[in-house]
Amino acid sequence: MVVASVSSGLLMFDAVIIIILIIWLGSAGLNRWRRKKYATMLDQEAFQKGSHRAQVLDVRSKEDFDKGHILGARSMPLAYMKQQMGDLRADLPIYLYDQGMTLSTQAAVWLAKQGYKQLYILDGGYSKWTGKTKKSKY
Template sequence: MAFLIILVVVLLAIGLFRYYRQRTFLKVLTEEQFVEGYRKAQLIDVREPQEFDGGHILGARNIPVTQMRQRLVELRKDKPVYLYCQGSTRSARAAHLLHKKGFQEIYQLKGGFKKWTGKIKRK
């Protein structure tokens, strides 16, 4: 029983550490803040292609988080990167990878595409 309690405490501590560390390099923006800046940035949808084709933010490029490592050459480190996925999990993973690769200005849409009320494009 004591082992389980220690395990739960350790897992919670790791989760909290990751959350606070992520906040040092990933800025979460409301939809209004996101709209203000994404036209001057690299707008990346990190969902899978079939999700992207079903509807995406106008002007977004699709680089799925599963392909991000191989496609880093498509992104510029000197321009802000605006990320979104369906919620926020995959874009947070993509942000972590970008941060490790030296990207400085990384932003995430709060609530993801499911909360987006702006213009969208479907294929």
């Protein structure tokens, strides 16, 4: 009786793990598809080279931006993008980054739906950035 109970408990645990893995893989696949559909991925070299002619947006929180950000970037947290959208120029490319690429992907999807066409995401995000950075004084 105890063995059957332990065995069914392990099967339940295995099933939960499998379900979690399926959801995680599905989410990762969906994000990859969304990035390809709405934006162009740029490696660090291309991002750095083109950033001088683009609007570089850090879509992380203001606190994360203040701890360190790519030189020349401006803080536009995803949560406040709708309110600050009037500050963006549709005729200039928009370079997006966050810690990884999740928030940048969401920002690119939203901006594309607002009519912006030239959207680029830093491959790997700020966590893999090796170029020049700046910290806020506050």
